[in-house]
Amino acid sequence: MKATQDTAPKAAQPVAPKAAQPLLLAPSKWRPWEFALWLTIAVTPFVFPQHGALINEIAILALFALSLDMILGYAGIVSLGHAAFFGLGAYGAALFAKHVMPDPLVGLVVGIVLGALLGALTSPMIVRGTDLTRLMVTMGVALVLYELANQFGEFTGGADGLQGIVMGPLLGRFEFDLGGRVASIYSLVVLFIAFLLVRRVVHSPLGVSLEALRDNRLRVSALGMSVNGRLAAVYTLGAALAGAAGALLAQTTGFASLDVLDFHRSADVMTALIIGGAGWLWGGLVGAIAFKVLHDLISSVTTQYWTFWIGLFLVLLMLVGRERLFRPWTWFKRGGAK
Amino acid sequence: MLTLLFDGIAYGMLLFVLSLGLAVTMGLMNFINLAHGAFAMAGGYVLVVLMQRHGWPFLACLPAAFVVTALLGAAFERTLYRPMYKRPHLDQVLFSIGLTFMAVAAVDYVMGSQQVNVQTPEFLRGRIELGSGDWTLGMGRYRLFIVVVCVALALGLQAILAYTRFGSRLRAAVDDPRVAAGLGIPVDRVFLLTFAFGSGLAGLGGALGVDVLGLDPSFPFKFMVYFLIVCAVGGTSSITGPLVAALVLGLADVFGKYYLPKLGGFIVYVLMIAILLWRPQGLFSRGAHK
Numbered sequence: 001m002k003a004t005q006d007t008a009p010k011a012a013q014p015v016a017p018k019a020a021q022p023l024l025l026a027p028s029k030w031r032p033w034e035f036a037l038w039l040t041i042a043v044t045p046f047v048f049p050q051h052g053a054l055i056n057e058i059a060i061l062a063l064f065a066l067s068l069d070m071i072l073g074y075a076g077i078v079s080l081g082h083a084a085f086f087g088l089g090a091y092g093a094a095l096f097a098k099h100v101m102p103d104p105l106v107g108l109v110v111g112i113v114l115g116a117l118l119g120a121l122t123s124p125m126i127v128r129g130t131d132l133t134r135l136m137v138t139m140g141v142a143l144v145l146y147e148l149a150n151q152f153g154e155f156t157g158g159a160d161g162l163q164g165i166v167m168g169p170l171l172g173r174f175e176f177d178l179g180g181r182v183a184s185i186y187s188l189v190v191l192f193i194a195f196l197l198v199r200r201v202v203h204s205p206l207g208v209s210l211e212a213l214r215d216n217r218l219r220v221s222a223l224g225m226s227v228n229g230r231l232a233a234v235y236t237l238g239a240a241l242a243g244a245a246g247a248l249l250a251q252t253t254g255f256a257s258l259d260v261l262d263f264h265r266s267a268d269v270m271t272a273l274i275i276g277g278a279g280w281l282w283g284g285l286v287g288a289i290a291f292k293v294l295h296d297l298i299s300s301v302t303t304q305y306w307t308f309w310i311g312l313f314l315v316l317l318m319l320v321g322r323e324r325l326f327r328p329w330t331w332f333k334r335g336g337a338k
Numbered sequence: 339m340l341t342l343l344f345d346g347i348a349y350g351m352l353l354f355v356l357s358l359g360l361a362v363t364m365g366l367m368n369f370i371n372l373a374h375g376a377f378a379m380a381g382g383y384v385l386v387v388l389m390q391r392h393g394w395p396f397l398a399c400l401p402a403a404f405v406v407t408a409l410l411g412a413a414f415e416r417t418l419y420r421p422m423y424k425r426p427h428l429d430q431v432l433f434s435i436g437l438t439f440m441a442v443a444a445v446d447y448v449m450g451s452q453q454v455n456v457q458t459p460e461f462l463r464g465r466i467e468l469g470s471g472d473w474t475l476g477m478g479r480y481r482l483f484i485v486v487v488c489v490a491l492a493l494g495l496q497a498i499l500a501y502t503r504f505g506s507r508l509r510a511a512v513d514d515p516r517v518a519a520g521l522g523i524p525v526d527r528v529f530l531l532t533f534a535f536g537s538g539l540a541g542l543g544g545a546l547g548v549d550v551l552g553l554d555p556s557f558p559f560k561f562m563v564y565f566l567i568v569c570a571v572g573g574t575s576s577i578t579g580p581l582v583a584a585l586v587l588g589l590a591d592v593f594g595k596y597y598l599p600k601l602g603g604f605i606v607y608v609l610m611i612a613i614l615l616w617r618p619q620g621l622f623s624r625g626a627h628k
Contacts, residue, residue, distance in 0.1 A: 072428070132569070136566055140611045311439025
């Protein structure tokens with residue numbers, strides 16, 4: 001260690017840390033527009049109390065997409081079975097509320113812990129193999145859970161879903177109302193806390209190393225970092241957040257069914273994230289809003305065939321590229337942003 | 339017992355024909371095509387439409403299903419798939435999921451969402467019984483027909499791959515497209531032909547499977563997992579790999595559903611995860627060169 005320091009150029013030593021520090025910290029600073037956006041989000045439940053249910057759904061989808069963003073956007077793991085954690089959190093929270101105690105916050109913790117446990121258990125499976133293998137294994141885990149939930153009908157309610165969940169009041173004071181006002185505020189607060197957590201994580205050394213290993217795994221391991229350990233850590237974190245999203249859904253709707261584990265849920269959340277942009281903190285939020293609004297708009301025109309338009313949108317998005325699709329003025333230039 | 343074994347084999351062979359095209363495109367272009375099931379569904383609907391609305395005989399519909407889906411595949415390859423080859427896997431997955439969504443909704447719109455049935459011709463109905471007691475082998479004629487067709491196809495494909503000029507070009511292009519192109523092999527055309535052929539096979543499989551697997555607009559999503567399992571487990575560098583994987587999958591599914599009906603598809607998925615943990619590159623891959 002000493003020898004290398006002596007041979008290194010002397011002049012560069014004292015300058016580099018000082019100059020580098022603000023440069024390295026710059027991306028983690030809060031921008032003014034971020035404050036503005038959160039403020040806007042915070043007032044929506046009060047301005048539009050009649051849309052409480054929709055706001056709640058968007059918040060849950062955003063949290064779910066945020067958790068996928070950790071795994072997909074930052075760590076680069078292609079997962080088609082993210083609904084496994086979502087569903088486990090939902091069923092966990094629902095069963096907990098039904099059989100143990102109806103307090104929402106404790107139930108939320110249960111959902112998070114269950115998601116994290118499953119994530120930690122399955123993380124050794126996703127550090128091996130190719131993209132295809134990962135795709136299959138993540139999807140396989142979700143399918144296994146789906147089958148389990150389907151088969152143990154006396155416990156989970158099977159295809160009919162788990163009904164008769166009565167949630168206690170939030171913090172012992174706020175009852176969940178039918179309009180979903182309390183629910184939407186509850187979900188938004190959880191989303192905000194999760195956002196702060198994820199924001200802290202992605203700007204920490206762990207987050208930076210995740211982006212590094214997404215881009216070049218070999219080099220990161222050559223730097224002496226444990227690739228598998230870091231992947232396992234972020235996978236567990238993502239799973240825990242997905243569990244939280246599932247728990248929120250079960251608690252605020254008072255219902256959990258096989259639908260929470262279904263394949264389309266994994267596909268939906270991925271679509272939402274991709275619309276918003278993966279590998280970007282706000283991607284999940286923006287994507288969730290865009291996805292839900294698109295969904296509502298299209299299904300108000302054609303209820304049954306809205307998947308066609310979502311499919312078309314995905315195909316266009318991939319063929320044209322996200323950068324270009326949202327910048328119409330580059331459409332007719334050759335060799336623009338691609 | 340033997341009957342189950344036979345059913346499992348028939349099911350496995352059907353899966354093999356359905357997923358072979360996917361295995362080849364995946365191995366050849368390194369492209370994860372989740373829309374493969376949509377081509378199989380197209381084949382199935384071609385058969386249904388021709389038989390029910392135009393009164394074609396069953397045996398004439400099978401080649402028609404093959405040709406129509408192959409043309410469809412070729413058109414899609416040319417226009418939509420080609421720009422996606424060089425993209426990251428995530429983009430390919432989303433692109434093909436999008437295509438599948440569109441196909442499902444479009445078929446739902448045109449054909450209706452209910453399951454459709456076909457009348458198999460007279461000579462393919464009924465069963466043949468061999469042996470007696472515990473060792474009775476009951477073969478449904480239709481399943482026997484499937485096995486015969488699929489074995490013939492597998493042998494024919496193996497022969498094409500091993501002995502023809504196209505086969506050696508294809509193998510060269512799979513191993514290293516750049517060197518193959520450098521040697522003057524028209525890799526683009528090989529890709530196009532292979533993609534069309536693979537889609538055609540899927541269409542044929544879908545047409546054959548209407549009676550066994552059932553056909554409704556959700557077909558691509560229902561069986562997508564099975565196709566992918568065959569490819570992931572069997573590896574994508576040979577015909578034997580997917581064949582063995584498809585047979586194992588078919589047998590496991592039929593036996594699992596018979597002896598442990600409560601667990602349903604559970605066994606298949608656990609088996610897949612276990613195999614993939616043991617051999618992440620698939621059972622029969624030639625090492626991780628990609």
